[in-house]
Amino acid sequence: MSYQVNGTAIEADEDGYIVNLDEWSKDLAEEIAKAEGLPMTDDHWKVIDFLRNYYDEFQIAPAVRVLVKNAKKKLGPDIGNNKTLEAMFPDGAAKQGCKIAGLPKPTGCV
Amino acid sequence: MSTLHTVNKSPFGDSAFNSCLEHCKPGDGILLIEDAVYGAVAGSAVAAKVEARAGDVGIYVLDGDAKARGLAAGKLIKQVKPVGYDGFVDLVAEHDRTQSWL
Amino acid sequence: MPEAKKFLYVNRKAPYGTIYALESLEVVLIGAAFEQDVSLAFLDDGVFQLTRDQNTDEIGVKNFSPTFRALGDYEVTKLFVEKESLEERGLAPSDLQEIMYEDEDDDWEEKPSIHIVSRSEMADIMADQDVVLSF
Amino acid sequence: MKFGIVVSEGPYTHQAADTAYHFAKAALDKGHEVPRVFFYHDGVNVATNLSIPPQDERHIQKNWTELAKANDIDMVVCIAAAQRRGILDENEAKRQGKDASNLAEGFRISGLGQLIEMGIECDRTVTFGD
Structure with missing residues (x-):
């Protein structure tokens, strides 16, 4: 595609x-x-920017729990919690977030 | 609590066996498999080091690997004990953990 | 939940020449989700994995050395590096990159994850594990 | 006792897959369990069903497939390592738009979590590699 x-x-x-x-x-x-089928709100952009910065710095996309923990610290608890992130990225914040952020597909190792 | 160490490379081309000898503890076992069986040959440049360690560490050689490489029991350092695959299994079971020196 | 097991990842190989270092790191990152008691050992050529200033631009291989700095996020905070292995290779602790973690139990204070240990301390660490995975 | 086995080198180049096989067999003969074997690094190449060794040589993949079948061993091939090296099951081949798959019978492709789980659940974990 x-x-x-x-x-x-x-x-x-x-x-x-x-x-x-x-x-x-x-x-x-x-x-x-x-x-x-996702609307890109300002909050979505914050998460995407966060993912791209994380990748730039560490050469990996963070696991979901690491994303949540860091988003809480960097973007505040309003975005940085499981429920909000799941609602923003119904297909999984790491999976769908990486797709939109142009990062490698998580290999689904667990 | 003790460890079974396995080494699979010849000591003449690789540092794994030497590193293993320097990290193992009294009561541990070292099993030489694959190309590491060359480390069990009597009179070699590493033999003295192996003999020195054999006092408090059990040193074993996988019999099939030694035979495959033309090393009859008579050619081996006398403190080194040949074991078969079944003996390998027993050694793993007898020690609390196994560490492979890859 | 049963008590966590002690897992030690032993790294004795240099990066890039073979894939072991990278694929070891991949196991550590995935393994972190299992909440076991994880330590990493770097000895022999494995100490080369942690050096500063790695630049892989010209070899076309991904530079994964920055990923070590993410380990704190994954709650992997015990990286033991053997002093003798460094010295034999002409390296000092200052040749290694800084890897820090934030200690949740100590008001998120930043602490170093790398601990330089002697060969005999490394032997003690190895002898105190449930599962040893070697790369 | 439960033995977990890691095979981390490919067949034929290194002896690791052979040694691991003989070890697993001996452990089973002695009445131990081998619930899982995990294939990592080039060890994933053991799982290709496209290997055709000469008739007078051992068939490493077939040996493993038969041993696993007879003893109910869960043979897991790491997905990340397998994808790098071109080992695919039918589903993954379809999903990735590849025209063939090559995962031999008795093996399954799954994540690295299976390796950690094996370490947690087995009494001993033994690694064969290079």
Whole structure:
């Protein structure tokens, strides 16, 4: 599959994760979210920015519990709790969040 | 509480056996398997170190691996005890944990 | 819940030349979800995994050294590095990157995760485990 | 006693998969249990059903498949390591749009959590690798 962003096709795998991580852009994130049926609110953007920063710093996407813990610290308890994050990303904050943030697909190791 | 250490590389090309000898404790066992069986040969450059340790550490060699490499029991350091796979299993069961020096 | 087991991950290999270091780290990250008592041992060439200034741009392999700094988030806070192994390789503790964690039980104070231990202390640590996984 | 076994090197290049096999067999013969064998690193290559060794050599994958079948061993292949090295079961091949799968009978692909779980549940964990 692929996403259309400003006239360019961005290749993605069967699950909707982009193939070339360098092709990520904010416009692309909006497209992926649309395909996922998610509205990108300011809070969604905060989480996406957090995920991308985390990846930049540590070269991994955080596990869900690590995401929740850090989001609580960095974004405040209103966003940084299980319930809110689950409501924001019904398909899983790590899984769906990484997809929109243009990060590697979690290998689902547990 | 004791550990069974397994080593699978020749001491002449790799530091694993040496490192194992320096980290094992009295009452532990060391089982030489695969290419590590060359470490059990009498008169080699490492034999003195093995003999020195054999006082308080049980040193074993996997018989099948030694035979495969042409090492009859007579060629081995005399404190080193040959065991079969069943003996390997017993050693794992007798010690509290197994650590592989990969 | 039964009492947590003591897991030790033994790292004796350098990064990049083989995949063991990276795949060891992957086990540690996944294993952290099981809330066991986890320690990491770095000895022999394994100490090279923690050095500063790793830059893999020209070899086209992912640089995973920054990931060690995320371990605190995963509540993996005991990284034992053997002093003799460092010295034999011409390294000092200052050649290793800083890895910190926030101690929940101590008002989130930042503390170092890396502990430099002697060879005999390392032997004691190894002898005090339930499960030893080697990489 | 329950023995958990880790195989972390590929077949034929290293002896690890053979030693692990003989060890598992001996443990079972002695009345111990081997509930699970976990294949990691290049050890995942043991699980390919595309291996064709010469007739006068042992067939490492078949040996494991038969041993597991006879003794109800749960043989788990790490998904992350398997995907890197091209070991796929039918479902994953379909999902990833690949035209073939190669996971041999008796093996299943799952996560690293299975390795930790094995360490927790078994009395002894023994690693064979290089």
